[in-house]
Amino acid sequence: MSMRDYSLLGPDAERATETGLAAAEWYHTDISRKEMKDLMKRADQPAIRDTVLLFGAMVLFAGAGIALWPSWWSAPFWLAYGVLYGSAMDSRWHECGHGTAFKTRRYNDWLYHVASFCMMRNPHTWRWSHARHHTDTIIVGRDPEIAVMRPPDFARLVANLFGLVDAWNAVGRMLLNAAGRLHPEEATFIPETEHHKVIRVARVWVAIYAGTIALALALGSILPLMVIGLPRLYGAWHHVMTGLLQHGGLAEDVIDHRLNSRTVYMNPVSRFIYWNMNYHVEHHMFPMVPYHQLPRLHETIKHDLPAPNRSIPQALAEMIPALWRQLRNETYFLERELPATARPYREDFHATALGTAAQ
Amino acid sequence: MTQWIDACATNDIDEEDLVRFDHDGRTFAIYHSPDGEFFCTDGLCTHEQVHLADGLVMDYEIECPKHNATFDYRTGEAKRAPACVNLNTYRTKVEGGRVWVEV
Numbered sequence: 001m002s003m004r005d006y007s008l009l010g011p012d013a014e015r016a017t018e019t020g021l022a023a024a025e026w027y028h029t030d031i032s033r034k035e036m037k038d039l040m041k042r043a044d045q046p047a048i049r050d051t052v053l054l055f056g057a058m059v060l061f062a063g064a065g066i067a068l069w070p071s072w073w074s075a076p077f078w079l080a081y082g083v084l085y086g087s088a089m090d091s092r093w094h095e096c097g098h099g100t101a102f103k104t105r106r107y108n109d110w111l112y113h114v115a116s117f118c119m120m121r122n123p124h125t126w127r128w129s130h131a132r133h134h135t136d137t138i139i140v141g142r143d144p145e146i147a148v149m150r151p152p153d154f155a156r157l158v159a160n161l162f163g164l165v166d167a168w169n170a171v172g173r174m175l176l177n178a179a180g181r182l183h184p185e186e187a188t189f190i191p192e193t194e195h196h197k198v199i200r201v202a203r204v205w206v207a208i209y210a211g212t213i214a215l216a217l218a219l220g221s222i223l224p225l226m227v228i229g230l231p232r233l234y235g236a237w238h239h240v241m242t243g244l245l246q247h248g249g250l251a252e253d254v255i256d257h258r259l260n261s262r263t264v265y266m267n268p269v270s271r272f273i274y275w276n277m278n279y280h281v282e283h284h285m286f287p288m289v290p291y292h293q294l295p296r297l298h299e300t301i302k303h304d305l306p307a308p309n310r311s312i313p314q315a316l317a318e319m320i321p322a323l324w325r326q327l328r329n330e331t332y333f334l335e336r337e338l339p340a341t342a343r344p345y346r347e348d349f350h351a352t353a354l355g356t357a358a359q
Numbered sequence: 360m361t362q363w364i365d366a367c368a369t370n371d372i373d374e375e376d377l378v379r380f381d382h383d384g385r386t387f388a389i390y391h392s393p394d395g396e397f398f399c400t401d402g403l404c405t406h407e408q409v410h411l412a413d414g415l416v417m418d419y420e421i422e423c424p425k426h427n428a429t430f431d432y433r434t435g436e437a438k439r440a441p442a443c444v445n446l447n448t449y450r451t452k453v454e455g456g457r458v459w460v461e462v
Contacts, residue, residue: 023407037376040415099427099439103417124440131426131441135407191443288415288424 003330004140004252006149008185012141016253021139027256027346028285029304039289039297042103046292047095050272051111054092058084062227069223078226082235083273086163089118090239091275091291097123097130100290101275117205120170120232122177124197128190134287138252138260144189148248150330152323157244163236177202238273242266245315246280249322249334256345257284258336263298263308264315281305304343306336366460369397369453377421377432379412382462387449388412389458390432392419397451398432399460405437405444 005012016022031039061081068074095101096112116123129144136142148157159165176183177198182190190198208228215224222230242264251259258281266278277283279294282301289297302308309315318334325332338344366380372391379402380387386402388411404411404423413424420438422429428442435446450461 036413037415042415042417099422099429105439127440131406134426193443194440286424288422288427 004150006140006146008141008144008188010141014141016136016139016142021136021253021255022142023135024255026137026285027258027343029301029343031286031300035300036286039286039293039300041293042100042290043292044103044107046290047101047107047111050275051092053272054084054088065226066223069226070221078231078234082231083238084235085118085231086233086235087237087239087242088273088275089115090243091273091277093119093121093123093126094130094277095275095291097127098287100288116201117208118232120167120174120205122174122198122201124194124201125173125177125186125190128194132189134284137257137284138247138250138254140252144185146252147243147246148323150252151327154323154327157240161237161240163233163240166236167232174202174205178206238270241312241316242270242274242278245309245312245319246277249319249326251333251335257281258305258338258342259345262315262319262336263305264312265308265310266312270312303339303341306338306342361461363452363459363461366399366451366458369456369458372397372458375416375418377412377414377416379410380460382460385462386410387460387462388421388432389451389460390416390421392433397453397458399449399451400430400432400435400446404428404442405446406442 007013058081061077061084065074065077065081068077092101092111093115096108096115099105099108101111102108113123116126133143133145138146140146156165173183180199182195182198186198212224212228216222245262245264247260247262250262254260261281261284263281264278266274271278276291276294279298282289282294282297282305285301286297309318322332322334364382366382366387366389367378369391372378372389374391374395375393377388377390380389380399381402388400388402390398390400392398400411400421402411403409404425406423406426406428409423409425411421411423415422415424416432419431419433420429421432423442426441427439428437429439430437430442430446432446433448435448437443437445452459
């Protein structure tokens with residue numbers, strides 16, 4: 001039985017509010033206003049380039065997959081297409097949700113809606129959910145986007161590498177919303193004025209999926225679903241892997257992103273898929289900085305941050321044993337060590353959490 | 360009863376930028392638009408009470424630094440979620456190189 005209640009309607013939600021963890025003032029590294037303005041500056045060009053590349057590659061891979069279908073020679077193309085659909089769209093959903101990917105708002109909004117559809121995340125629900133994630137990052141009972149709860153459910157994590165739990169839940173939520181209702185937890189973070197938008201999008205999506213399934217039945221082939229829908233499953237592994245690394249095994253209930261978020265150096269392909277969200281401490285500390293400026297932000301503030309993990313394998317090798325240990329001791333977590341040049345953690349405020357960190 | 364308050368010098372704010380101004384227990388944001396005009400709104404985002412002074416001014420909009428909500432600072436209109444409630448706006452005037460705000 002977990003000591004924690006991750007529900008947004010449970011006792012930990014009340015406790016977070018009572019103890020001042022909810023909507024708290026978080027730690028920020030000092031940066032001059034002039035430099036921050038420069039870092040925050042928006043541009044269309046990098047995201048247009050990346051979007052043309054992304055959709056161009058998707059058309060090519062899907063085209064090759066269709067041309068070679070049903071031969072097994074089509075498999076590598078579907079795997080590549082799937083990662084772009086079921087993982088790269090996660091980062092596009094994320095960046096465009098923040099409104100930082102493009103300078104032009106309608107470009108952000110367009111890609112946000114396309115990516116939301118691919119990821120099966122209602123664009124209105126998840127805009128509010130992600131706002132809460134940034135207000136109360138990994139605060140138990142407040143953050144609706146905690147990917148690894150304690151004790152970790154490894155079966156769920158492995159199933160989600162193939163999107164099974166997330167997609168199943170997403171379909172249920174889409175049908176609920178299409179029926180004109182919101183889940184009680186959704187109602188805690190979505191204003192009533194936005195409810196009709198959630199419902200309208202869910203109904204459009206149900207129609208699209210119904211049309212795709214109807215086409216598959218008419219053709220007697222799952223090919224249409226290989227293009228729409230199924231890639232959310234067979235291409236999910238990359239976004240789940242990188243997503244778990246964001247906060248997995250780190251502190252809960254702290255108000256310093258250096259304690260609960262992880263920056264990982266990654267190869268260029270993963271960085272393209274993930275749109276630089278491997279600089280995750282930096283992103284949480286300064287969410288206004290566009291993805292293409294995160295490497296520069298990292299260079300600017302790294303003196304004040306824990307050393308980044310050196311690669312995806314190295315980060316996984318750090319995180320997985322910590323999660324395993326949390327099976328037996330759910331108070332255990334990894335405390336990131338700060339360099340000598342950094343301002344120290346507020347030990348007074350975080351005494352309870354830090355007292356049980358890894359030795 | 361409103362009164363005109365001396366808030367800052369005109370050259371305290373770069374064009375297309377803002378500063379925070381606190382007065383009488385309240386906090387405001389004063390903006391210098393790209394065409395050289397000055398505007399004033401409440402200083403806190405209507406979504407979660409974050410200071411807008413750390414945000415980004417683009418043309419005639421201010422973007423909140425926490426959740427990227429945007430407002431038209433000339434009218435206070437909330438333009439992008441998660442903000443749904445408009446900001447209050449206040450009249451400004453420039454005299455002798457100073458920005459005055461009616462609050």
